[in-house]
Amino acid sequence: MSGTKPGTTVRIRLTDSPISRLGYWWATAVGFTWGFIWSTGPIRRRNGLIVFTGMPNWTFGRGGSCVxxxxxxxxxxxxxVLGHEAVHREQWRRYGMLFPLLYLIAGRDPLRNRFEIEAGLEAGGYLPRGSAPRRATPRPGRASSTP
Structure with missing residues (x-):
């Protein structure tokens, strides 16, 4: 690269960056296309989301999917639930196309998945209304922080 000193590294920021926002817009285009093809219900904008209803069950995961x-x-x-999904929208904006990979690594159990916990387990329908938030249980072979 011209203008940089030898041994200088160029750091590319992958989160909260133009790269992650580009990934967010790509995912939004994919989600919009998928929703436009399969939605049989009203399509509207709520909580900053484009909401596609009337989708066949096989076109999304669990109760719904944010793309x-x-x-x-x-x-x-x-x-x-739309408040919960609006948090996932912000996660998409922060991580871009890294989000699906990070979500997969966080695990399918919503009670342990940091992205679901951040979005709110109760609002996402993973806990009954009015229940106390569950604390993460220690993994086998790890010391517990409580006596």
Whole structure:
């Protein structure tokens, strides 16, 4: 590279960066296309999300899926769940196309998945309303922080 000293490294920031936002917009385009093809219900904008309802069950995971700025669901579109999904939208914005990989690494158990915990387990329908938040249980072979 011209203008840099020998031995100088160029750091590319992958989160909260133009690169992650480009990934967010790509994912949004994919989610929009998928939702446009399969949605049979109203399509509207709520909580900063483009919400596609009336989707066949096989086109999304669990009660619904956030892909970029799109939320794909059959009919699970209440205010509480949309608040939860709006947090996932922000996670997409922060991590871009790294988000699906990081989510996979965090695990399928929503009670241990840091992204689901951040979005709110109760609002996401993973805990009954009014229940106390669950604390992460120690993994086998690790010392517990409580006596």
């Amino acid at each position: 970029g700025g799109c939320y794909l669901t059959g009919a699970n579109d209440g205010d509480r």
